[in-house]
Amino acid sequence: MAIDEPLRVALIGVHGYGQVHLDGLLRLAGTGAVRVAGLADPRPPAPESLARVRALPGGADVPVLADAAELLERVRPDVTIVSTPIHTHLPLARLALAAGSHLLLEKPPTASMAQFRELSAEVAGAGKVCQVGFQSFGSRALAHAARLVADGALGPLRGVGVHGAWVRERAYFARAAWAGRMELDGVPVTDGALTNAFAHATASALRVAGVPAGADVGVELQRYRVASPEGDDTASVRLTVGGIPIVVAVTLCAAEHRMPVIVVHGERGRLELEYTTDTLTGRTADGAEVGAPPGREVLLDNLVAHLHDPAVPLLCPLADCEPFMHLLEAVRRDGPARAMPPAAVEEIDGRPVVVGVDDLVRRCAEDLTLFAELPAPWS
Numbered sequence: 001m002a003i004d005e006p007l008r009v010a011l012i013g014v015h016g017y018g019q020v021h022l023d024g025l026l027r028l029a030g031t032g033a034v035r036v037a038g039l040a041d042p043r044p045p046a047p048e049s050l051a052r053v054r055a056l057p058g059g060a061d062v063p064v065l066a067d068a069a070e071l072l073e074r075v076r077p078d079v080t081i082v083s084t085p086i087h088t089h090l091p092l093a094r095l096a097l098a099a100g101s102h103l104l105l106e107k108p109p110t111a112s113m114a115q116f117r118e119l120s121a122e123v124a125g126a127g128k129v130c131q132v133g134f135q136s137f138g139s140r141a142l143a144h145a146a147r148l149v150a151d152g153a154l155g156p157l158r159g160v161g162v163h164g165a166w167v168r169e170r171a172y173f174a175r176a177a178w179a180g181r182m183e184l185d186g187v188p189v190t191d192g193a194l195t196n197a198f199a200h201a202t203a204s205a206l207r208v209a210g211v212p213a214g215a216d217v218g219v220e221l222q223r224y225r226v227a228s229p230e231g232d233d234t235a236s237v238r239l240t241v242g243g244i245p246i247v248v249a250v251t252l253c254a255a256e257h258r259m260p261v262i263v264v265h266g267e268r269g270r271l272e273l274e275y276t277t278d279t280l281t282g283r284t285a286d287g288a289e290v291g292a293p294p295g296r297e298v299l300l301d302n303l304v305a306h307l308h309d310p311a312v313p314l315l316c317p318l319a320d321c322e323p324f325m326h327l328l329e330a331v332r333r334d335g336p337a338r339a340m341p342p343a344a345v346e347e348i349d350g351r352p353v354v355v356g357v358d359d360l361v362r363r364c365a366e367d368l369t370l371f372a373e374l375p376a377p378w379s
């Protein structure tokens with residue numbers, strides 16, 4: 001049912017990526033499209049953030065609590081944004097649904113496929129919607145690439161490769177107890193380069209390839225860790241759907257930080273999409289150069305528009321994450337990543353770098369191969 005009043009939106013988890021959600025929420029609240037219903041985080045918000053909430057009309061009365069359950073019970077928001085550690089997503093989403101709330105849930109939506117199925121059933125049972133935080137799904141460049149593939153503008157699809165080379169300090173894995181963990185206190189976390197930092201890479205590649213929910217997805221994995229305590233920080237995976245390979249090769253231990261790129265290999269055309277910057281280049285089968293309309297739609301704005309008018313489709317409904325969850329579940333079952341041999345790692349400016357990995361991830365995406373098939377010296 002469409003909602004006519006400004007929606008009341010609560011935010012759970014205000015630090016880390018929650019700061020981005022708080023900015024988005026305050027921007028929308030500034031237009032009058034929504035009202036801030038409340039914030040919850042055991043760590044109080046930064047004084048500047050709190051001051052911005054208090055400066056809103058009615059902001060003096062916005063509850064800011066340590067406990068999410070108490071907040072949800074007290075304010076019963078129309079929409080709850082959950083931007084907390086992966087293993088807390090399902091319990092917090094449940095609380096929000098029980099309080100009568102729709103969800104904007106950060107990625108990855110849950111820490112296992114079983115949890116994903118439970119959440120999907122509970123969202124449907126509650127008659128609510130759940131948008132997942134794959135923000136690249138709002139990209140016009142990504143939508144254009146997906147349309148070109150679907151229309152056969154590149155000829156038959158040979159495969160999709162993604163390469164990602166990021167630089168992360170060791171402190172990245174020490175920032176929180178859950179960082180780089182497969183489990184914590186007996187519950188799955190499933191954090192790693194494939195399932196978290198580069199989750200967008202896989203989810204976006206699956207979207208560009210047009211893989212629907214319910215598709216049969218084969219998964220071959222090669223996962224290594226250098227600085228991560230358990231999860232992968234350097235990995236390659238090949239998903240196979242209907243005989244088409246989708247290869248994702250990524251590292252958080254690169255010599256140089258580069259924008260990740262999705263390479264779409266058609267029989268007679270090729271695209272390159274930087275999904276973090278919405279840059280699309282390439283050529284179609286008829287030799288035409290490809291460009292794309294710039295910009296992207298924001299997930300919260302889209303969710304609000306959808307709730308006001310259900311004819312507006314959600315950009316990333318929970319069900320659309322099912323193909324990605326096959327990767328996450330395979331990673332969870334694979335367990336802790338294999339330790340990278342020390343000889344493959346050098347220290348540069350006090351951080352670990354896998355020798356040659358910047359080039360290797362790119363070759364995996366070009367050749368649609370796993371590290372071991374190149375082969376990489378360590379695999």
Ligand SMILES: NC(=O)c1ccc[n+]([C@@H]2O[C@H](COP(=O)([O-])OP(=O)(O)OC[C@H]3O[C@@H](n4cnc5c(N)ncnc54)[C@H](O)[C@@H]3O)[C@@H](O)[C@H]2O)c1
Pocket residue numbers: 012013014015016017018040041042043066067068083084085086088106107108133134135176196
């Ligand atoms: N969409 C993106 O590009 C993007 C980028 C980074 C992180 N994320 C996702 O955002 C989520 C949070 O990641 P992060 O790196 O910001 O984590 P973080 O650990 O840095 O911050 C999480 C925040 O949640 C709070 N929190 C923890 N448990 C809570 C609870 N029960 N109730 C209320 N607040 C709680 C913490 O105190 C902290 O302030 C993860 O799912 C992550 O994958 C998404």
